[in-house]
Amino acid sequence: MEKPPVVILAAGEGRRLSLGKGVPKPLTKFAGLTLLERAVRMWHKFGFTKFYVVVGHAKEEVTEGAKKIAAKLGVEIIPVENNEWPMGNGTSVLAASQLIDRPFFLQMVDHVFDAKTLQEFLKKTENAEITVLAIDPRVDSVLDIEDATKVKLEGEHILDIGKSLREYDAIDMGLFFCTPEIFESLRKSREQNGGKLSDGVRWLANNRRIKAVVLSTGQWFDIDKPEILRAAEQDLFERIKKSEDGLVSKHLNRQISFRISKRLSSLLSPNPTTGIAFCVALLGALLFTSGSYLATALAGVLIQLSSILDGCDGEIARIRLEASARGAWFDTVLDRYADALISLAVTYNMWMQMRTVWVWLGGFLALFAFVGVSYIKKEFKLRTGQEVKSSVFEKLTKRDLRLFGIFVGAIAGLPYHAMLVIAFITHLWMLHFIWTEMREKFKKGQEKSF
Amino acid sequence: MEKPPVVILAAGEGRRLSLGKGVPKPLTKFAGLTLLERAVRMWHKFGFTKFYVVVGHAKEEVTEGAKKIAAKLGVEIIPVENNEWPMGNGTSVLAASQLIDRPFFLQMVDHVFDAKTLQEFLKKTENAEITVLAIDPRVDSVLDIEDATKVKLEGEHILDIGKSLREYDAIDMGLFFCTPEIFESLRKSREQNGGKLSDGVRWLANNRRIKAVVLSTGQWFDIDKPEILRAAEQDLFERIKKSEDGLVSKHLNRQISFRISKRLSSLLSPNPTTGIAFCVALLGALLFTSGSYLATALAGVLIQLSSILDGCDGEIARIRLEASARGAWFDTVLDRYADALISLAVTYNMWMQMRTVWVWLGGFLALFAFVGVSYIKKEFKLRTGQEVKSSVFEKLTKRDLRLFGIFVGAIAGLPYHAMLVIAFITHLWMLHFIWTEMREKFKKGQEKSF
Incomplete structure (x- = not known):
């Protein structure tokens, strides 16, 4: 069976990470590989060969980087331009809606997962029929809790999602299995609320068309500051002993x-x-x-x-x-x-x-x-x-x-x-x-x- | 799950094989091992550890041999005496009826099977609910067709069985999976016909309480003459290249x-x-x-x-x-x-x-x-x-x-x-x-x- 395509959101600016050094976030190196290459390699390890990379900020540079990765690994990477990227990451998902009419996986380029995490997610979404969001209940181990997208749950059902939630049960890992319904939800929520992906998730949750799955065997990091990048690299080095x-x-x-x-x-x-x-x-x-x-x-x-x-x-x-x-x-x-x-x-x-x-x-x-x-x-x-x-x-x-x-x-x-x-x-x-x-x-x- | 016991019929005299040399048939050597040890080892390879060996002719000697094998391999061998052995091999199965109240496997000591044959039989009898007889449709490759027990079939159903059948589809391999029903059938058939195992099989067949399974991946021999023993040894040597x-x-x-x-x-x-x-x-x-x-x-x-x-x-x-x-x-x-x-x-x-x-x-x-x-x-x-x-x-x-x-x-x-x-x-x-x-x-x- 053909594997679903993977959409990688790489349109944001990531100003806090680059520190004005001029390297676009998807091309920032993490332990020897750019964040984009690491993301592609990780899915490729599990047999995925078709990727949509949504580009916005520094799109020429990132597109160039994506092409090199495609040639090197022998995978198909289709760059998708999103000029509305400053309006929120939901617009980046929407930008791919014309190209995709079947279920797909979705990840943020700056979220680094280990193989265990992805393996667990793939297993838990094998027979999924609605959109699935990966969440981590280990909220205490998240390095930058303030900036994290929090999730309030009732079993598998998402009650609320957002960065500013006061009460929450888990953290949004930035890793999804999506049905094309997500496009519909993003269009709807955009009119009513805003261009963020979490707005679309909230709309799906209200209609009970999304569920949350807990991943807790592996390690992951949301790399949005240089100090988190360093901490994540250190963590990786420790674990390969x-x-x-x-x-x-x-x-x-x-x-x-x-x-x-x-x-x-x-x-x-x-x-x-x-x-x-x-x-x-x-x-x-x-x-x-x-x-x-x-x-x-x-x-x-x-x-x-x-x-x-x-x-x-x-x-x-x-x-x-x-x-x-x-x-x-x-x-x-x-x-x-x-x-x-x-x-x-x-x-x-x-x-x-x-x-x-x-x-x-x-x-x-x-x-x-x-x-x-x-x-x-x-x-x-x-x-x-x-x-x-x-x-x-x-x-x-x-x-x-x-x-x-x-x-x-x-x-x-x-x-x-x-x-x-x-x-x-x-x-x-x-x-x-x-x-x-x-x-x-x-x-x-x-x-x-x- | 505990493996069923295995009944090995070793009561016959095997006059044609011994050629008056005085070695009882079960203790005749075939390629370095006695026929009895070879049979026990083969089942033991597949995890079987409980054996009933029915002895008759030269019972002291065979019992002694069985005890040595049990000690050597660390398996349980229970000798069962059958003084009626000259009446037919059905009496040897009946001799074990007092000791066994659950399904069991049954083989003739002088039938030598390779691991493939037994593996195929075990697989095909995994969910058996009635008695099963292993048959070989390759009638042309049987060395002593005159003495072989022939089987006439209709699908899995046995129409007739015996040494003197004129028309037949396969050869009885002397390898069974039995439910305790076999004892009942042997008692009944004994009154009406005789003490042979095939008489019991015929009774079960008439009542549709036995089926035949075709084994055709491995090799087996019915060792009842010295020339067959030599041919079977030669075949074994050829196949271990x-x-x-x-x-x-x-x-x-x-x-x-x-x-x-x-x-x-x-x-x-x-x-x-x-x-x-x-x-x-x-x-x-x-x-x-x-x-x-x-x-x-x-x-x-x-x-x-x-x-x-x-x-x-x-x-x-x-x-x-x-x-x-x-x-x-x-x-x-x-x-x-x-x-x-x-x-x-x-x-x-x-x-x-x-x-x-x-x-x-x-x-x-x-x-x-x-x-x-x-x-x-x-x-x-x-x-x-x-x-x-x-x-x-x-x-x-x-x-x-x-x-x-x-x-x-x-x-x-x-x-x-x-x-x-x-x-x-x-x-x-x-x-x-x-x-x-x-x-x-x-x-x-x-x-x-x-």
Whole structure:
């Protein structure tokens, strides 16, 4: 079934947000993407491919921006001009009435939703037959309550809506599912009241032709001031931390990579970031082959830097809504290449000092430990569908700790020794893991899976 | 919901099968498992845990066998004695009537079904309210049509059933879903006709209290003669060939491993077989470190032998219905350990002849290629949910070819060179694969997955 079109209201001036900097509100950057691109990407993630973007203030610039987004994402974006935009956002919806004769979704360009919010809304409007307004009952967590559009409810029925309500139950999220009835209501209410969308909503509510649905699983922000933009960005950064992070990653790397990702996210997409982290590791590996203490120590620093940067690609992907299965795969594959090169270089570093075959035996053990441990975990997940149980022992075998160990070892002038210690621990864990899982299998008797 | 119990009829003598060897029919081995254990395991795979095994001929022996199976699989098996077994298999069903007051499944112990057959039957009897008989319309493929119980049909309705029917549409598969009505029908039919189960079925059919369901996706055999047992075993072996087999595996290894698995399946379970294949590889690796031509050539032979044995564990698992996710994981993990040891040993073999650091660099490249290529493929499958596309190039990177190449190289006295060539091809494929997949990603624009 074809997805309904999405109407994005991007005609307002947003004077409070731009602070006279001259960037129109829809083209204001939020965590690396313009508000307009972020809105389009979010719907696109859920399979929507047809958009009407209503433009008014700075219409040429915004239209230009919309065209670029359409080309980049391969979606259809139809700009709709609304010269009456100063009369209220209802006029922007009306401007699209000539083009749309079926149900559609509607959002304000400056309302930023996360995927959970949109997912919940799409689910709750699946069989909707009248217009639906998304509302948030968590009124205390709204950052700019004064400017928010408030809603007074009776069950799903909207009793009143407006910015100046004294008593209210929830906040209008600026996210709608609309039947074409909304156009009729806006025409009617405009004659009687004004050009605001909320006037049309009030008219629909009086005729019981709109219902409110509560969304409460995700996060959203109405970005109308610079300080809210900053707060919302901060909130986004906090939420993309990963629970499976290793010890070093959690307590050191993430603290730094966050700050870097924040700055890089508007400049770089995830895959080049993966490439940069790999090149830094490569440079570190090269320096290990020099042999001088200074080069070795610097190599260690580069290895640790690459470990920090390794967190950035995933963070940037999530900030920019560009997370992809192949991108994540590419990241882990380059990690394995980097690990192989690092273990080769560290082994060679030792070989220069001590020309015995045992050095290479240790190198082989390390290389197999570092690639093998990832293999064993991934293959386990693939075969059994289960996650590898996390423990401190298991965390000692993760990449963040491995590279940190080599970094510390390099500073102490003993990168090979540090690598061997980590390789030894990793081998122990692998044997422990195989032993535990196979014992479990035999305890349970025949495992059912075919 | 609790699964219904399963009644297994194992009271008959099966004189034609035993050929006077003295093994009771239920304890006759078929591809490594007794017919009784195979029947219990097959139901157990689908979550059934309560069995009534009706014993008659050689009842002490069969009861003893049933107890062992119950202990081994952790299921409940209740032996039911039927001293009237020579009067017909209907008396064996009746013997269980005192113990069962709810619907149950029923099978003849000497009818061997594959998982597909049982899966289809369970699905088609999910909402059954009357007794159901499984029938097979592929009458031409039944091996011993003379002895088969034939069925004459009108839609789902059974017009007649018996061994001596002249006209028939399908074959009785000896697999039933029964309501307790079957007991009543057997009592009635016994007075009028005889003690056969088919007499009871005829009575139910006349009263329209039984329907026939056609099963046609799987394979089954009525094992009542030694030649049918052998034919059925051969059929099973043919069907466990794997489509994703590599070139050497398909044309050489499987031909041999089949013959070995056939013999080993009654002696060894899959995991010890995995261990043996690993030990043979380990022995090969050790021999490589000797340095003499004879040891090197013998090492190559052992490596190839281990590659052949590597197919046996999976085959045995499938023959014995013991395939498990953890077992398959254990197999692939040991393969990686073996590959690492082999590449280390082959590198050392070269090092003894040529003491240059380049030998070890080549060894590192080989080790990373052999473990890395598996990692890259598995991680791809895990992340994207897609299979890696098979091609001749891709098949060159598989383990069967890798070990065969080292075997041929060892015979020629050049195992290291052979290993390097294979490692080089493998690295090329990895780069090609990464390039192809990432180009695809960028061509498609943003990939949807989050």
